[in-house]
Amino acid sequence: MSLPGSTIEAPVTGTRPTPPRAHLFTAGTVEDYRRAVTEGIDRVASRVAGVDRPGTGITPDELAPRVAGIDLDRPLGDTTAALDELHDVYLRDAVYFHHPRYLAHLNCPVVIPALLGEAVLSAVNSSLDTWDQSAGGTLIERRLVDWTAGRIGFGPAADGVFTSGGTQSNLQALLLAREEAYARIVGGGTDRPSRPEVLSRLRIITSTAGHFSVQKAAKLLGLGADAVLTIATDAGRRMRTDELAETLDRCRRDGQTVLAVVATAGTTDFGTIDPLDRIAEICTAAGVWLHVDAAYGCGLLVSPTRRHLLAGIERADSVTVDYHKSFFQPVSSSALVVRDRRVLRHATWHADYLNPARMAERRIPNQVDKSLQTTRRFDALKLWLTLRIMGPEAIGSLFDEVVDLAAAAFRLLADDPRFEVVTRSQLSTVVFRYLPPGAGRDVVDDANLYAREALAASGAALVAGTKVDGAHHLKLTLLNPETTLDDIAHVLDLIAEHAGWYARTRATA
Numbered sequence: 001m002s003l004p005g006s007t008i009e010a011p012v013t014g015t016r017p018t019p020p021r022a023h024l025f026t027a028g029t030v031e032d033y034r035r036a037v038t039e040g041i042d043r044v045a046s047r048v049a050g051v052d053r054p055g056t057g058i059t060p061d062e063l064a065p066r067v068a069g070i071d072l073d074r075p076l077g078d079t080t081a082a083l084d085e086l087h088d089v090y091l092r093d094a095v096y097f098h099h100p101r102y103l104a105h106l107n108c109p110v111v112i113p114a115l116l117g118e119a120v121l122s123a124v125n126s127s128l129d130t131w132d133q134s135a136g137g138t139l140i141e142r143r144l145v146d147w148t149a150g151r152i153g154f155g156p157a158a159d160g161v162f163t164s165g166g167t168q169s170n171l172q173a174l175l176l177a178r179e180e181a182y183a184r185i186v187g188g189g190t191d192r193p194s195r196p197e198v199l200s201r202l203r204i205i206t207s208t209a210g211h212f213s214v215q216k217a218a219k220l221l222g223l224g225a226d227a228v229l230t231i232a233t234d235a236g237r238r239m240r241t242d243e244l245a246e247t248l249d250r251c252r253r254d255g256q257t258v259l260a261v262v263a264t265a266g267t268t269d270f271g272t273i274d275p276l277d278r279i280a281e282i283c284t285a286a287g288v289w290l291h292v293d294a295a296y297g298c299g300l301l302v303s304p305t306r307r308h309l310l311a312g313i314e315r316a317d318s319v320t321v322d323y324h325k326s327f328f329q330p331v332s333s334s335a336l337v338v339r340d341r342r343v344l345r346h347a348t349w350h351a352d353y354l355n356p357a358r359m360a361e362r363r364i365p366n367q368v369d370k371s372l373q374t375t376r377r378f379d380a381l382k383l384w385l386t387l388r389i390m391g392p393e394a395i396g397s398l399f400d401e402v403v404d405l406a407a408a409a410f411r412l413l414a415d416d417p418r419f420e421v422v423t424r425s426q427l428s429t430v431v432f433r434y435l436p437p438g439a440g441r442d443v444v445d446d447a448n449l450y451a452r453e454a455l456a457a458s459g460a461a462l463v464a465g466t467k468v469d470g471a472h473h474l475k476l477t478l479l480n481p482e483t484t485l486d487d488i489a490h491v492l493d494l495i496a497e498h499a500g501w502y503a504r505t506r507a508t509a
């Protein structure tokens with residue numbers, strides 16, 4: 001017998017290696033696909049059911065030899081064996097965001113409709129760059145961009161594109177804004193300044209609580225991180241608009257062009273929302289592009305009770321949304337949405353083999369015309385099935401639950417003399433620190449750092465850390481509606497135990 005894809009006769013006895021073609025997902029292998037994927041799903045399901053802490057606290061030194069010890073040139077040739085091995089190097093010690101005591105970063109538990117979407121999109125494997133590689137996928141993505149634009153309050157000229165995350169959405173927004181500013185500066189004049197000269201005069205403004213991806217984007221856009229001017233925040237950790245107005249004036253006097261103001265709707269650390277209406281007013285008066293980074297706060301777009309917190313977002317020129325943060329979607333799922341679709345031309349490049357200009361003339365929808373990526377996942381399908389199965393209000397009410405929980409956690413901490421709590425979040429973070437009685441500043445810092453690490457090493461809970469005005473603090477990012485106030489109270493007791501032990505040990509050392 002001759003096997004498909006093989007030129008040699010298979011031996012009649014003994015274990016037969018599977019011919020390479022049998023691994024391809026084709027009409028002839030759908031039963032293998034069903035079996036393999038079901039086996040994988042079963043492993044994940046039983047692991048998730050058995051998880052009793054968010055992480056095992058394993059260290060890179062412990063885990064690295066296990067991964068390094070695997071010979072990638074000697075396949076196991078068998079799904080079950082590979083999944084057994086995967087358990088050892090990944091599933092057993094992974095960090096599980098669905099666990100109620102995972103309280104660290106902006107990672108959400110994910111909804112089942114989105115996992116279904118993930119399974120479908122990777123199997124069909126559409127690529128959203130061109131119509132001729134996706135068909136319906138392109139239309140579904142476009143509907144979701146339009147739907148999001150509608151929730152933002154943009155008019156019919158709005159458009160946008162899915163991206164891999166907030167970092168990429170912010171980069172693209174600032175690229176578009178840079179090109180608009182550049183065109184304005186060089187447009188019309190006969191005495192055209194050189195591009196480097198123009199770039200050296202461009203500035204971006206954000207607050208000190210803005211996301212670091214703004215600085216990163218400035219570097220990638222040829223401006224350098226110094227081109228980002230940071231505005232102080234008020235007591236509520238929101239951008240100070242008096243300083244914003246002053247900075248815009250100063251730039252104008254100094255012959256600098258502000259290509260964009262980046263307002264944050266949901267700062268990563270404090271969950272606070274810049275005063276969008278006032279900032280929009282200032283930007284309109286100054287003729288400056290307003291980008292709203294709503295990577296975190298976008299969940300409010302579907303909140304049944306808190307949509308008003310985003311008032312003013314409809315006045316932005318561009319908005320970043322991360323569905324993989326507050327829409328309970330698996331990574332990746334993000335979009336950049338712009339008020340006026342014409343600005344997307346700055347991301348367009350016509351390639352003869354892929355998206356020639358004549359296709360645009362014939363209005364063939366090629367999403368690559370507005371994307372920084374070429375081959376691109378059909379991430380939109382996850383959100384589509386989420387909306388079609390659950391609906392937007394169900395997502396919004398899950399987000400509302402964690403915002404309520406954060407408010408309750410804030411009160412719990414404010415009433416607890418062992419802790420000091422910073423700014424009340426408008427979303428779902430809580431920033432605080434343990435204050436060992438009578439300890440000096442260094443010990444307070446170190447005790448909080450120690451508590452975070454000790455907690456992570458035990459696997460009992462995961463919390464984040466950050467600095468507030470130079471001092472180490474701890475942070476809870478609450479995105480799991482299954483987390484209870486009791487969970488939080490318990491974690492606070494553990495933190496107090498670890499930090500208290502550390503401070504006492506230092507005092508007697």
Ligand SMILES: *Cc1c(COP(=O)(O)O)cnc(C)c1O
Binds near residue numbers: 295
């Ligand atoms: C998380 C975050 C980003 C970056 O988004 P990624 O999806 O991680 O790339 C940008 N801005 C804010 C405010 C964020 O919280």
